[in-house]
Amino acid sequence: MQSEAAIPVLSVRDLTVEFVTRRGTLRALDRVSFDVARGEVLGVVGESGAGKSVTGSAIIGLIDPPGRIAGGEVVLSGERIDNLPDEAMRKVRGRRIGMIFQDPLTSLNPLYRISEQLIETIRVHTDLSAAQARARAIALLDEVGIPAPERRIDSYPHEFSGGMRQRVVIALALCAEPDFIIADEPTTALDVSVQAQIIALIKRLCKERGTSVMLVTHDMGVIAETADRVAVMYAGRVAEIGPVRDVVKAPLHPYAKGLMGAIPSLEGEAKRLVQIPGTMPRLSAIPPGCAFNPRCAQVFARCHVEQPELIAVGDRRVACHLYDMPQSLHDASHGKPEIAA
């Protein structure tokens, strides 16, 4: 039924990650599901600790012990990868899934030249000779906007500025032309003036190559500008996922509404920024029912007992009981749920 193009590059189903600690098992991801289509940029937003980075680590198979994937599956271009043996998974990393980390200052090995790190990565994944790999590395550096790449390639990481290092990191992630890139807060550690350049670079490169991106960030501006779709995460669960226009302009989930309300806007009259009261629960103390219920303005009885599943509302899916209420159960005091603003 599905054509070749319609198979998502990445499909995550009910992904659950647990950390076994002395004080019990903490669930960092709870049945997270989403797809990323070919060439699509999926933004993943949420507060610190919402599970954004863990999702990226789980997909690429780099969850550090005592964490482990406790359930669900990760399917890359139709092939399940979460249960691959170590060696097979290593070949997926870099070759089919690339990853860009947050801090370019610490992502590069300080003791090796850029050329050594690039050529090493290229040769691990291809049959190129050292000379060919070097030529390719220079071409890559040129592509990510490093000036005079044939000269700069033999520099050490500390000889580059932060923004330039992040370009090198991007070149390293793209070395073997992966189909899918996980960018974990790629601009958080950079100067504001450089952030836009790096985002534009990632966007351009992935568009040219048809690479799909999972862009993890807590910068809504970056999401609005870059992503095609956005997933809002809260306490290890997906709260809402859908096209970026809809979710940013007219969020459904009360948490997503809060998140969007907290973004300052320069256009229009100066509105008061809306804060979400309280803080996200710790993993060890997630309330029963909907994890957001202590902070939700529209909370009602069902939210305390039943965990909401993702349900389709138009083009998007949202995990909130407000959109799944049989008429008979309507709580009169809250009135009809407002679906769009």
Place this chain on the structure above:
Amino acid sequence: MLAYILRSLMQGLVVMLAVAFIAFSMFRFVGDPVVNMLGQEATLQDRAELTERLGLNDPVPLQFARFVGDAAQGDFGISYRQGRKVSSLILERLPATVELAVLSAIFAFVLGVALGVYAAIRRDGWIANLVMSLSLIGVSLPTFLIGIGLIYIFAVELRWLPSFGRGDTVALGWWTTGLLTASGLKSLIMPVLTLGFLQLTLIMRLVRSEMLEVMRADFIRFARARGIPERRIEFRHALRNTLIPVITIAGVQLGGVIAFAIVTETVFQWPGLGALFVNAVQFVDVPVMSAYLLFVAFVFVLTSLIVDLIYVALDPRLRSGNPAMAK
């Protein structure tokens, strides 16, 4: 980079001068050199003559300058007890100590790094745990006990190895070596194990903890995310980063091995500098003691200089002339 080396050299020079001052002071505070040389029954005139001849009436700074000048040319005076030049006594004993110490250092460093890396990679394996437990014993056992234990097992009970001395040596010019004869090599085994064991365990534990630390670094994670094989990550990316702090500490420790082989040399009747020093202390032979003090300082300064150079070779951040970039 040149400035870096020059600064290391200057620091070494200052250390040497400070130690030279202490060594110089020993002559004045540890007994009276005139009495030591002439004995109790000398006449007052003899004493006055010798005092004048030794230059002991000159101002102290001048005496110190003369002492430093002589020492720099390898002249440490005459041994009170043996009546021979201290420099030739030291040269005679030097090969035995150097061979013992260098072999111990190599043994400790090579095996220490190998076992440390193994213990870090196979962190939860039973062999790694066994090695770690044994290393704890190594850290806490005193050196002489290891030496005596080895002598008991391999010399007394099994009769495989000689319990004392260097065995037969071959003279290469003024240098005598025990490395070219079977008995010389056999004689080296136990002293080398004894002297190197403590350093081995310290280096091993240090390598293990540093390596575990490095394996948590972002660039290791990023290397994994690029699909670099695990062996390559461990031995190429992690090991070199591990060795930088290890070499600093190991260098100072190995300097200590060369300098303080005293206990091991005493246990094995090793005819080296340590034994010379122990004898000198017994007979208050101040010229030998002060020369030994200078030798120890020199070894430390030299090893730390070599460590600095290795440091530069390993860490490109130092080569670009800004040491502040290195963390």
